[in-house]
Amino acid sequence: MNKFTFQNSTKIIFGEGQIAEISSNIPKDARILVTYGGGSIKSNGVYDQVCEALSDHTWDEFGGIEPNPQFATLMEAVKLVQTEGFDYLLAVGGGSVVDGTKFIAAAAEYKGSDPWDILAADAKVESAVPMGCVLTLPATGSESNMGAVVSKGSEKLSFGSPLVRPQFAVLDPAVTLTLPARQVANGVVDAFVHTMEQYLTYPVNAKVQDRFSEGLLQTLIEEGPKAMIEPEDLEVRANIMWAATMALNGLIGAGVPQDWTTHMIGHELTALHKIDHARTLSIVLPAVMRHQREAKKDKLLQYGVRVFGVECGTEEECLDIIIGRTVAFFRAMGVPTSLSEAGLSRDDIEPIVEQLRTHGMLKLGEHGAIGPDEAREILELAL
Amino acid sequence: MNKFTFQNSTKIIFGEGQIAEISSNIPKDARILVTYGGGSIKSNGVYDQVCEALSDHTWDEFGGIEPNPQFATLMEAVKLVQTEGFDYLLAVGGGSVVDGTKFIAAAAEYKGSDPWDILAADAKVESAVPMGCVLTLPATGSESNMGAVVSKGSEKLSFGSPLVRPQFAVLDPAVTLTLPARQVANGVVDAFVHTMEQYLTYPVNAKVQDRFSEGLLQTLIEEGPKAMIEPEDLEVRANIMWAATMALNGLIGAGVPQDWTTHMIGHELTALHKIDHARTLSIVLPAVMRHQREAKKDKLLQYGVRVFGVECGTEEECLDIIIGRTVAFFRAMGVPTSLSEAGLSRDDIEPIVEQLRTHGMLKLGEHGAIGPDEAREILELAL
Structure with a gap:
């Protein structure tokens, strides 16, 4: 820690x-x-x-x-x-x-x-x-x-x-019971990605922080889709509300590395294309996971085992399943998981990269290793 | 919640x-x-x-x-x-x-x-x-x-x-590296029991609080015995220290029922017999679990599955194993789990009950259902 x-x-x-x-x-x-x-x-x-x-x-x-x-x-x-x-x-x-x-x-x-x-x-x-x-x-x-x-x-x-x-x-x-379904979904996805950005880096043996993050992820995965199907359930809304507050009040991020790549790329998508904030995150996070599959392997596997209970053969099979489960959760929340679902194509990538450069986002990620070129690769993996 | x-x-x-x-x-x-x-x-x-x-x-x-x-x-x-x-x-x-x-x-x-x-x-x-x-x-x-x-x-x-x-x-x-082993063990057990007293009641569908409590219990169960065996490991001590703070800073107890029976009976044991605070808790908690086995069944089973990964046949078998695993954890920490291990016998029970009465401890537990008679039964189960 x-x-x-x-x-x-x-x-x-x-x-x-x-x-x-x-x-x-x-x-x-x-x-x-x-x-x-x-x-x-x-x-x-x-x-x-x-x-x-x-x-x-x-x-x-x-x-x-x-x-x-x-x-x-x-x-x-x-x-x-x-x-x-x-x-x-x-x-x-x-x-x-x-x-x-x-x-x-x-x-x-x-x-x-x-x-x-x-x-x-x-x-x-x-x-x-x-x-x-x-x-x-x-x-x-x-x-x-x-x-x-x-x-x-x-x-x-x-x-x-x-x-x-x-x-x-x-x-x-x-x-929150009267909120449009789209806003509820966006909120759950935003909180989920906040948690991931303070969790999915590399292990520093911070056991409490990891367990708390995993608990928030589990809660959002369990309760988020319920809020879509049973919008009148107050207990579901209460659990989502408390989880979302805990996801970004500083606690789970204390004493651990963080990686806000998804948010930073997402901000440019919103600024340029008016895509809802959360929907930019559900598009970018799976691509960050694919791009950082090797660098984040240890935490990805821990996340898979503890949050989804994934059991499988090889590490590579596991990683496929874990990224797939994350995408499936986003789909259950009704949010897009690719640029094409948001109506964007390869031609839209370069202006986003350019904006990142303009805003000085040259060293994203927990190691500062994600520059404009890596952001371009991530966006290509999000197509 | x-x-x-x-x-x-x-x-x-x-x-x-x-x-x-x-x-x-x-x-x-x-x-x-x-x-x-x-x-x-x-x-x-x-x-x-x-x-x-x-x-x-x-x-x-x-x-x-x-x-x-x-x-x-x-x-x-x-x-x-x-x-x-x-x-x-x-x-x-x-x-x-x-x-x-x-x-x-x-x-x-x-x-x-x-x-x-x-x-x-x-x-x-x-x-x-x-x-x-x-x-x-x-x-x-x-x-x-x-x-x-x-x-x-x-x-x-x-x-x-x-x-x-x-x-x-x-x-x-x-x-904390230079602390005597006995004090380290006492600290881990105290934090563990604090967590249990805010967790082991009845379910109110407070998913974040439950997951956080379980995360603290898991951390203490994993790290506590390590601190005994590898007393020079600073990361182990760091995880224990943060877990102990989080165990009683108000967070995991917010919005959930609490049951401080173990602490209240334990305080009388310390006052009358000078037993270390934590060692009174490790004596009393297993007896509270036995006495409240039916009333706390839902949370006991949740605790067993999520914290220990207990899988078993009937609920009764599960409950036996879950209480046994808790006792085993205390033993791994080198603390007593019965009155007799602390040199006390049946004759010592009534004065403890009398002290609880004197201090107005007439309605302990999450339902206020543990009075002096129930405290006596708990102490008998702790013999």
Whole structure:
């Protein structure tokens, strides 16, 4: 196991009916800006629950944060925070709303000339407006971590700071029951791939981290397809919601190597072709497994035995089966597993590689060995 | 899964050489009281590392905190904190030192007439001196939780408050290499039983919590005996140390029923007969499993299949094997699994039952169904 520092201070408030608890978790004298997305919270009852919970607070709202939240939209909210003096942000939505609100929190107190530098020039976040969140879509883990991804046109960039970690996160699985099947599937796949990116590298004898990751993978494999078939099952949604939070709250990645190749290539696919984030991951991960089959052999075999119970003859047969089982899981979730299923062809590969180069993604993978040429090979294996 | 609130703000600083990090984790203007136990830290190099790390800080020390820390000893430190104006506590030791220091932290700022009321009368902790810790013995999980156990004569009582949760915990597995084998074994067994007490109840379909608990149990079963046979293996110690912290930091117990029967009966065994804490647990847990064999059947079978890979004929055969495998693990750790191995007989049972009654332990177990009569039956099954 490698050295590590781990701290996650977010208070998790989990369970049906817990939105009411936001009242006691935000200072009574706070001026709150409630942020949200396309407005589904107004039809599914979440907005009403938030209004009820905030009846003794002073607050206003800012809607319209997009999936892949756009810099320009977020900057409107930043102006609002600055001019109206809001001193607490409450994000109500999925990962995009939480990510976008993290950026609003940091940009509103940014002293430099252009807040875009937080994303594009690694400008340090020195302070941020405190925030909490009510999660409506389990997927990204953003509700209790310190990272965020923001887009500007075809740029999709990330930043991280402990100052934007939500102080609390309400996780009520009941609010996820009305989600469209596509969003549920995307969330499960996103959480699954997050886990894999902190797990599928090389062994460092980190037994707890490995077992926890395997437990999350098993849970998502068991519960994900159930959520598709039995969309009204609240217990299934609860298990998915808790698994997705644990998949990217820093715990399973502490003290182990990580490989975010799939996410980085996926980001370019979303930026260039507007493919849902999770669907880029289900396209790229199997190709990364094929490309890194030898380098990641030890962990691939461990994953196969412990997560799928794979028993087979030769290692090569095993590896075929293990990659096949992963693809089969994605198919059960109804997501694409190749570029062609997303309508892309060989001609689309070079522009993606070029974008990776532009964004400085020259040394991806746990050994920094995946440069643009290797990314091209991966994309060819994803055709 | 049940509703829950989970927050654990302790910063974990894990790995060889990390004691140096305490320097940057305690305010430079703090007046620190370093607390420790019998002085082993002075012979194993830990004290020197702490001195080095605190060379720019103002500090003094208080040694002599016992295993099962005594109220009278801790009150001496409380007086020192109050008269000398220490405003930060650094516990350097195992669970007893950390627990004792938590009590010092709370008692030093207690406004009532007798700090014993914090333990005996559930007096509320309104404030506490901030504290951090350097853990030298993985076992109790105290380094990142809010609980503590303190003794006065034959009384062994507990309290808990988020105000006494350590702000940081340095976990350097290298400092555990010089521990006596008996203490290593005790630590592994303590962590194992903590996990079982949050796991071995009845199913509530909490898949992540179950998988995490099983992962910790597997890790302790794999690594514990190795630490006995290969005491110089640092990776084994690292896995044990991280597993022990995760076993009682609140995570695996969030949203699930718990059954602390084994600990509560065990505390009386320690108070009356001075048996090491962990050794009371290895005596009591198998008897609890036998007594609750029917009530806990579902989780016992799940534990057997997932942790030990038990495959067998009838459920009854399985249960025999599963309890037997648990006893065998304890034997591999060199700890007793019956009262007679600890030199106790049937005559010793009634006074233990009487103590449980005195301490109000009338409704133990996840259903509150274990009263004094059931505790007597359990102790008879432990003979």
